[in-house]
Structure formats: structure tokens, C-alpha cells
Amino acid sequence: MPEIAECCRKGFKWNATPTGREGTLAQNQAYITGTNKNAAVLVIHDIYGWTFSNIRLLADRFAEECNATVYVPDFFGGQVLPEDDIDETLKNPARKLIDIPGFFAANSKQIRQPEIFSCARALRAQHAKVGAVGYCFGGWACFRLGAKELHLVDCISVAHPSLLEKSEIDNLSVPTQIIAPEHDYLLTPELKEYCNTTIPRLGVAYQYDFYPGLEHGFAVRGDPEDVRTKVGLERAKNAVVMWFNEHLA
Template sequence: MSSCCKSGFNWHGTPTGSESKVGNTNTKAYVTGDNKDAAVMIIHDIYGWTFPNLRLLADHFAKEANVTVYLPDFFDGEVIPPDTLTDPEKRAKFDTMAFIGRHSKDKRWDQILEAAKALKANYKKTAAIGYCYGAWACFRLGADPSVIDAISMAHPSLVEKTEIDNVKVPVQILAPEHDPMFTPELKEHANKVIPTIGVPYEYVYFPGLTHGFAAKGDEKDQKQKDGLERAKNSAVGFFKEFLHSS
């Protein structure tokens, strides 16, 4: 993963949800919203389930898309302090690749799948949205319509072409222009392959923006603020369409 994955900005605001667990699993989660029929699972980036920006996004999704949102802990309690985003010394000391080694796909997939199945057992319709690290898991979940009804992702990381090829549910990709993780080659592959699979597909392009903007963009920069709000609104519209239709 690129160093851009640990760069960004902290947002202002206070999350309004609570901490609980995902269904009958032992996985802790930030939970917000009260819809009994539709749920969204946020699969976090490397900053984990306590990252305030993602909790604020969860609150927005719950209110604006009328869903119950779960932001589970898929890193076994390991949390990167949010001020690592803005502290150059802490960013330099943080070993991204060692972190990813501790939380590789092989080590985290079973827990993510278990959480998705637990939500599906309790809600009529479910979706997942992944930010950076979380995107590969969304694609894997999307290979089985019995597990998830729709998947969205922003500036995907660690995604393989075969994971794109196997998707079988509606897909949304929120893609910035500049992204060393979701490369031009992967973008081209997604845009060629997914339209041939026969599932609804929405590719939302953000010119001038970079990897991480949807979860860590600078609110004080108008272009980034407009982009992160557009990404949020796009996800809300996607959830409304595929979680509340008959």
C-alpha cells in the first residue's frame, strides 16, 4: 500500500452512535441508525473502526439513507491514532506494510464474511461500503448475492482483477483521478469487465482529487470538501436505490 493511505485530514463533529457488536458475533462495532430492514456495513481503511471521520460518515448514511450502519472492528483492536494523519513524524514512523502484514486478506477475510452473514441474517437487505483497505473485501462479498445485496467502495486498495471479475451484485466505485492504489490499469479493467457481467454498475469519477479524499479529504479545501460531500451523497443514493426497492 502507498504512503497516501496514511495521509489526510481529521474532520470536525461528534459521532452520535453507540458501540455494540455485529449480530451474534464477537466483533465489536460502532452502530448508528434504527432501520430494522436495511443495514450497511462500512469496512474501514487502515485507521480502523474508531476513526472519527468514518463514524461521522456512518451517522450521515444512517440518517440520509434510512439504514442501520455498522462499522466493525476488523483489526482486533489495533488502532492507529488519528493524529497520525497530521503529524509528519508519526506518519514517518508508521510502517504501513508491516501493518498490512498483520491484517492481510487471509487473516481478515473470515471475520469480515462472518459479519456480513450475521447482518444478512437480521436484515432484509444489506450493503457494504469499503474505504481504501476495505474495498477488496467488498468485491469478495459481492461474489455471493446470498451474503450481500450491493457493494460500494471509495479509492480501492489491494483489489485484484479476479475479485472484480467475480462480482454478482450491484457495484459502485467512487474513483479519484489520482490514485496509486486503484491504478489506471485496474480502473480500465473494472470499466471493461463489470458492464459485461449484467449487474447495475455506477462509476463515479472525481477529477483532480487523490486517494483517500472520501474519508480523509480536507474540509477547508473547497474542491476536496465538494468531492467528499459528492462521494457521500453518491453512496447515499446508491443505498437508497438498492436497499429500499421492492
């Protein structure tokens, strides 16, 4: 899977400090930020996991700007990438410090779906409204959480989802937002077209947010020093905030 390896190794680590706390959700360790008992957001992380500072910083923004309690559970079974390896991989992706094929074998949909669903059920029991947002690896899981007859979440947002299947698109039953960069080996032009022709016929609210010139991973690993990417980062964050404020109020 050379394209997946290339996409997942690229990116930048943001220079800020998360302000939330660590706890548990269901049986999983989790980063938790915010205190709203009515609305919750489940963040499903990318390959860099629940300890990656970028995903925690996004969670902090959602907690504040959506007035929600935001949870980033560990969905990689306690496997945490060392910060030094993350830094080196993002700076020098050609070194291939992360075994991407091995990662996907150890964290397949079949392995991770049960605990993702368990966390969503726990939030549903604790909060009146629940949304889910997924980045890269987390994208397919959000589509499955939004499936017909499950009633696990009230809306989903996905940014450059990976491993997405047409059957997961067909089965959607909740308001859906897609953050779609122009250049994406994983959310292919075919899948983009399929989303845009299929989802509007499902009877759910739908927003397709297109980002010209940007590429897979930008919304969680984009370079804030690059002007165009910085604008895209802010726009993508704001889009998710607006989506949750509309559907979790």
C-alpha cells in the first residue's frame, strides 16, 4: 500500500499544549476536554493515535467552540508511537520509521470496530446528543457509527477518510459532513463522486466541503506556516464547529 504509506507519513506537528485531561471511556483510555453534560463529541484519531498533540488540540477547540465534552479514546490497544519517532517521521517520511502495512494489519476494521461502538454507546448513555468526527483512519469508523438503525450518533464529520467502502456510504442515516482535499489517494475522485451522488439521495443533511490545492492529512497534520494550508486548517476546523453547533444544539 505505497500510497497509504506516503500519505500517512507526511505532515507537521503543531506548536501548542493541549489543556484537557486523561481518563477513560468504556474500557479505553481517553483524552477528555470540556464539561458539557448535554452534548458530546467522539474524536476518532488518525494513525498517530490518541496521544498525538495535534488531535488533542483539535479536541480542545471543539470543546470550547461547540460547548461540548470531547473524547479522544485510544483505539490502538495501548500502542503509542514515541514522540521522537512521530517528530522524525513527519520531518523525514522517507525514513519509514512506522510500519504502515503492519499497523493496518494490527488495527483492522474488524479488530477496532467493537471498541469504537462501545465508546459511542457509553456516550449515548451519558449525553443527550452525540457527534463523531474522524480523521484519516477514523473516517471509515464515523461512517459505520452513522449507519441505519444503530442510533449511536446524531451526526458525523470526516476529514480525508481512509479505507472507506461504498457500502458504508450507502448505509448512512445521519447528517454527514466531508472535509475533502483536492489531492487524496484514499478519498479518490471515484469515491468523492460516489458520495456526492449517493448521500443526497439518502434523506440526510449533507455538506461536502472541498479544499483546492490541499492534500490528504492536511486537517490534522497540515503546516501552519504555509499560508494556503493555514487558511485550510482554520476553515476545516470552523466547518466542523459549525456542523456540530447545528446538529448537536
